[in-house]
Amino acid sequence: MYEEEVRKLQEIIDDSKRIVFFGGAGVSTESGIPDFRSADGIYHQQYKYMPEQVVSHSFFMAHPDVFYEFYKEKMMCLDAEPNAAHRKLAELEDAGKLSAVITQNIDGLHQKAGSRRVYELHGSIHRNYCQKCGRFYDAAFVKAAPGIPRCECGGLIKPDVVLYEESLDAGTIQNSIRAIAEADTLIIGGTSLVVYPAAGFIDYFRGRHLAVINKSATAREVGAELTISAPIGEILGQIKVR
Ligand SMILES: [Zn+2]
Numbered sequence: 001m002y003e004e005e006v007r008k009l010q011e012i013i014d015d016s017k018r019i020v021f022f023g024g025a026g027v028s029t030e031s032g033i034p035d036f037r038s039a040d041g042i043y044h045q046q047y048k049y050m051p052e053q054v055v056s057h058s059f060f061m062a063h064p065d066v067f068y069e070f071y072k073e074k075m076m077c078l079d080a081e082p083n084a085a086h087r088k089l090a091e092l093e094d095a096g097k098l099s100a101v102i103t104q105n106i107d108g109l110h111q112k113a114g115s116r117r118v119y120e121l122h123g124s125i126h127r128n129y130c131q132k133c134g135r136f137y138d139a140a141f142v143k144a145a146p147g148i149p150r151c152e153c154g155g156l157i158k159p160d161v162v163l164y165e166e167s168l169d170a171g172t173i174q175n176s177i178r179a180i181a182e183a184d185t186l187i188i189g190g191t192s193l194v195v196y197p198a199a200g201f202i203d204y205f206r207g208r209h210l211a212v213i214n215k216s217a218t219a220r221e222v223g224a225e226l227t228i229s230a231p232i233g234e235i236l237g238q239i240k241v242r
Contacts, residue, residue, distance in 0.1 A: 001230075001234065002228065002230050002234070002235060002238075005226070005228040005230070005235065006235060006238045006239070008226050009211060009213075009226060009228065009235065009239060010239055010240065012185055012209040012211055012225070012226065013092070013097070013185070013239055014242065015185075015208070015209065016097060016184050016185035016208075016209060017096075017097060017184055018097075018098075018099045018182060018183050018184045018185070018207075019092060019097055019098040019099065019183065019184070019185045019186075019187060020098070020099060020100050020101075020102065020179050020180050020183035020185070020186050020187070021089050021098065021100075021101045021102070021186075021187045021188075021189060022102045022103075022180070022186060022187070022188045022189070022191070022201070022202065023085075023101065023102070023103045023104065023105065023188075023189045023190050023191060023232075024103075024104045024105070024189070024190045024191025024192070024193075025104065025105060025190060025191065026189065026190025026191060026214055026215055026231070026232055027083075027085050027086070027103070027105060027109075027189055027190035027232055027233075028080070028083075028105050028107055028109055028190070029190070029231075030083040030084070030085065030231055030232070030233040030234075031077075031080045031081060031082060031083045031086070031107075031109055032077065032080055033077045033080050033105075033107055033109075034074065048066075049066065051070065051074075052164060054066060054067055054070045054071075055067075055070075055071070055075075055163055055164055056163050056164035056165050057163045057164065057165040057166050058165060060158070060163055064148045064156060065147060065148055068142075068147065068148050068149065071159070072142070072143055075106070075125060075161075076125050076139060076142070076143050077107060078125075078139055078140065078143055080107060080109060081109075081112070082109045082110070082112050082113035083109075083233040084233040084234070084236055084237030085189065085190070085232045085233040085235075085236045085237070086109050086110055086112070086113035086115070087113045087114075087237075088236040088237060088239055088241070089101055089110065089113070089115055089236070090110070090113040090114035090115045091114075091241045092241055093114075093115055093116060093117065094114070095241045095242075097241070099117065099179055099182070099183065100117045100118070100119060100175075100176075100179035100183075101115050101117065101118045101119070102118075102119045102121065102176045102179065102180070102201070103118060103119070103120055103121065103122075104121050104122050104191060105120075105122070106120065106122050106123055106124050106125050106161050107124075107125060108124050108125065108126045108139075117179075119172050119175050119176045119179065120172065121162070121168055121169075121172060121173070121176065122161060122162045122168070123159070123160045123161040123162045123169075124159075124160055124161065125139050125142075125159055125161060126138060126139045127159070127160035128141070128142050128149070128157050128158065128159050128160060129157065129158060129160060130151035130153060130155040130156070130157050131155050131156050131157070131158050132151060132153055132154065132155025132156070133151060133153045133155055135151050135152075135153070135155075137149065137151070137157055142157060142159065145157075173201075176201055177201055177204050180201055180202065180204045180205050181204045181205070181206060183205060183207045184207040184208050184209070185207055185208065185209040185210075185211070186202065186205045186207060186209070186210050186211075187211045187212075187213065188202065188210075188211070188212045188213070188214070188222070188224075189212070189213040189214065189232040189236075190213070190214060190215075190232045191214060192214065192216060193222070202222060209225055209226075210222065210223065210224045210225055210226075211224055211225060211226040211227070211228070212224040212226070212227045212228070213227075213228045213230065213232045213235050213236075214228075214229065214232070215229065215230065215231055215232075216229070
């Protein structure tokens with residue numbers, strides 16, 4: 001499948017030494033993690049509250065019980081495994097051809113696949129901190145806690161995930177922009193490029209090759225050399241690292 005597209009992508013990757021991969025929800029859907037914004041994603045399901053509202057800072061503060069009920073069930077997919085896309089990107093980094101993965105996902109699957117330089121724009125479900133004393137808790141603790149997870153000091157534990165109304169981490173933004181600015185190839189995958197400001201980062205790219213791989217058309221004309229409308233794991237899985 002997609003023979004011609006894969007052949008062109010292979011040429012681009014063979015010609016690259018500093019690839020940066022910028023990925024969104026579509027990278028994880030092949031691992032069974034629901035896409036927030038797609039038609040069959042969890043935003044379109046019925047809840048007492050709208051998911052966008054639940055996953056906001058003010059809602060978290062006002063109704064941590066409802067937040068955690070939703071968050072633990074819908075956003076903490078701890079059994080998910082990396083797919084062919086995650087694995088190939090880790091392989092490219094190992095081979096010295098990929099300098100960074102920038103992701104909008106919070107599931108930690110790139111690290112689980114072996115990627116080391118991963119900039120998580122929206123944080124991670126794997127980091128959780130007590131709001132009172134700052135103590136760290138892992139995802140398993142939060143998921144297993146009955147109701148609202150609390151620190152042994154009594155403080156409320158908050159996931160290090162960027163909620164609505166919260167700003168992205170400045171250091172992560174800086175690192176992402178620097179990686180993109182220094183890349184010779186930028187591959188954008190599994191995102192419809194609708195999430196700002198993250199989507200605006202690609203304007204910093206000055207390299208040779210820009211490729212977009214996404215199941216549905218991207219919302220933004222980015223002037224890509226190669227656009228592939230297909231699931232990303234299916235495409236990257238066919239790439240040879242050499
Ligand atoms: Zn504490």
